[in-house]
Amino acid sequence: MRYGTGAEVLRDLDFTLSRGGFYFLTGASGAGKTSLLKLLYLAQRPTRGRIRLFGQDLSDAERDSLPHFRRRIGVVFQDFRLIRHLSAFDNVALPLRIAGRDEGEIHSAVREMLEWVGLGDRSGARPATLSGGEQQRVAIARAVITQPDLLVADEPTGNVDAEMAKRLLHLFDALNGLGTTVVVATHDLGLLAANSGAEIMRLDSGALVDPTGLLRNPPRMDRREARP
Amino acid sequence: MILDRIWVSGPEARLLPAEGLHGPTVAVMAVMNFVMIVVAAAALALANAAGIVVSGTESRYVIELPAASAGELPKAVAAARSVAGVRGVTAVPQSEMRETLERWLGEAANSPELPIPAMATVELAPGANPRTVAGAVQAKVPGARFNGESLELKPLLSSLRALQWLALALVLLMGIATAAAIVLAARGVLDTHRSTVGIMHGIGATDGQITRLFERKIAIDAIAGAIAASIAAAVVLLAIAGGASAASEGLGWTTAFGPASLLVLVAIPVLAVIIAVAVAHFTLLRALRSNL
Numbered sequence: 139m140r141y142g143t144g145a146e147v148l149r150d151l152d153f154t155l156s157r158g159g160f161y162f163l164t165g166a167s168g169a170g171k172t173s174l175l176k177l178l179y180l181a182q183r184p185t186r187g188r189i190r191l192f193g194q195d196l197s198d199a200e201r202d203s204l205p206h207f208r209r210r211i212g213v214v215f216q217d218f219r220l221i222r223h224l225s226a227f228d229n230v231a232l233p234l235r236i237a238g239r240d241e242g243e244i245h246s247a248v249r250e251m252l253e254w255v256g257l258g259d260r261s262g263a264r265p266a267t268l269s270g271g272e273q274q275r276v277a278i279a280r281a282v283i284t285q286p287d288l289l290v291a292d293e294p295t296g297n298v299d300a301e302m303a304k305r306l307l308h309l310f311d312a313l314n315g316l317g318t319t320v321v322v323a324t325h326d327l328g329l330l331a332a333n334s335g336a337e338i339m340r341l342d343s344g345a346l347v348d349p350t351g352l353l354r355n356p357p358r359m360d361r362r363e364a365r366p
Numbered sequence: 367m368i369l370d371r372i373w374v375s376g377p378e379a380r381l382l383p384a385e386g387l388h389g390p391t392v393a394v395m396a397v398m399n400f401v402m403i404v405v406a407a408a409a410l411a412l413a414n415a416a417g418i419v420v421s422g423t424e425s426r427y428v429i430e431l432p433a434a435s436a437g438e439l440p441k442a443v444a445a446a447r448s449v450a451g452v453r454g455v456t457a458v459p460q461s462e463m464r465e466t467l468e469r470w471l472g473e474a475a476n477s478p479e480l481p482i483p484a485m486a487t488v489e490l491a492p493g494a495n496p497r498t499v500a501g502a503v504q505a506k507v508p509g510a511r512f513n514g515e516s517l518e519l520k521p522l523l524s525s526l527r528a529l530q531w532l533a534l535a536l537v538l539l540m541g542i543a544t545a546a547a548i549v550l551a552a553r554g555v556l557d558t559h560r561s562t563v564g565i566m567h568g569i570g571a572t573d574g575q576i577t578r579l580f581e582r583k584i585a586i587d588a589i590a591g592a593i594a595a596s597i598a599a600a601v602v603l604l605a606i607a608g609g610a611s612a613a614s615e616g617l618g619w620t621t622a623f624g625p626a627s628l629l630v631l632v633a634i635p636v637l638a639v640i641i642a643v644a645v646a647h648f649t650l651l652r653a654l655r656s657n658l
């Protein structure tokens with residue numbers, strides 16, 4: 139993949155994510171982590187090669203069909219991307235409203251989610267009045283509120299303390315337990331250590347380093363069934 | 367259709383910040399609509415005036431006899447009266463002719479040496495054939511001329527019609543300018559809220575959902591502009607109509623618009639709003655399609 143006429147930022151990638159898997163994406167700054175995530179959450183198309191998501195080839199899928207697939211993906215952006223004139227509540231409720239859910243259902247789900255990320259008392263606050271960590275938690279709550287099939291997070295614990303990072307990882311893990319495939323791009327070694335069951339994908343200069351070969355040939359085990 | 371585009375639920379409405387009705391779209395719509403209504407009203411007034419002139423003259427004809435045969439006017443009048451469909455024939459007295467000429471010629475108009483033609487006005491019933499009357503008059507007085515009054519007014523009517531077409535062209539041009547302004551406004555509002563659009567796209571919003579939000583904003587601005595323009599235009603036109611009706615009172619005709627004309631004037635802002643919303647819809651969809 140390349141941006142415009144620039145150099146290739148990703149090349150020769152060939153991997154499969156198993157359904158219900160938990161993956162950490164690591165690599166030095168500029169290795170292509172964010173670009174790979176953009177391909178995964180359908181913000182970019184590959185300039186060559188194919189991408190299959192949810193059993194469908196989406197490399198050159200009709201533009202109008204993409205929103206349907208995007209609703210199955212939760213994204214935690216590195217820069218949060220909260221809508222600044224909306225309250226924390228409305229930001230978290232956004233994916234549910236876009237999906238056309240009932241307002242009563244939205245209300246209880248969002249309240250519960252905000253409580254879970256420790257922002258129950260800040261639901262009416264606008265992003266500008268929230269700290270970086272609080273904004274990050276709102277962004278995470280927004281990404282997971284729909285219980286997506288795929289969760290993609292770009293440095294999700296970059297602005298939170300160790301305790302909150304642990305809670306967020308627990309949230310991701312719980313979501314993973316419900317069958318969501320989780321891909322987390324991170325530099326946080328503590329995060330890697332905290333989830334020893336996750337696969338680690340390392341990007342180096344736009345190429346994927348897969349010493350174990352597990353990414354090319356993931357185990358066929360259904361992780362949801364494997365969990366207690 | 368418009369109401370459907372304006373009404374959204376409270377949470378949906380909050381997706382774009384409430385900025386009040388002070389944007390350029392309101393001003394552009396107000397100015398454009400005001401000019402369109404006033405120009406259209408002028409065109410309708412011209413059409414009204416032309417209609418009054420035509421209806422007042424279409425049944426009126428004039429028998430003209432050259433000075434040499436002025437004495438044969440009673441024969442010509444009798445010949446005209448004998449034709450079926452002639453409602454009335456009135457000879458114009460010589461004194462009245464001289465009085466009229468006096469405005470240009472002064473005392474010389476009363477000179478017996480001045481050759482004065484003879485004239486009579488003829489009023490035809492609807493459906494009467496003027497050629498039959500002309501034939502009957504000319505059979506009795508070979509040098510007589512029989513002309514319709516509307517013929518004399520043909521250059522004036524042509525000018526009025528040209529002005530009407532010009533006004534219609536101006537209204538159309540203003541409509542096109544309004545549409546162009548809406549295109550710019552739609553692109554502008556999309557640029558202003560590009561980050562919100564990006565987030566919504568990323569979360570799975572369709573182009574239709576995003577378009578609806580911005581369309582609503584533009585529709586509200588367009589309606590506000592159209593209402594302001596309609597009120598301002600109504601005040602101006604009522605003031606002008608008041609003066610004009612006072613002036614025309616003595617002339618025996620009215621400048622008031624009929625129901626059809628009023629309907630046209632009311633339709634202009636309504637059409638402008640519909641066009642604005644439609645243009646915004648397609649502009650937004652097209653702009654959104656440039657993103658993935």
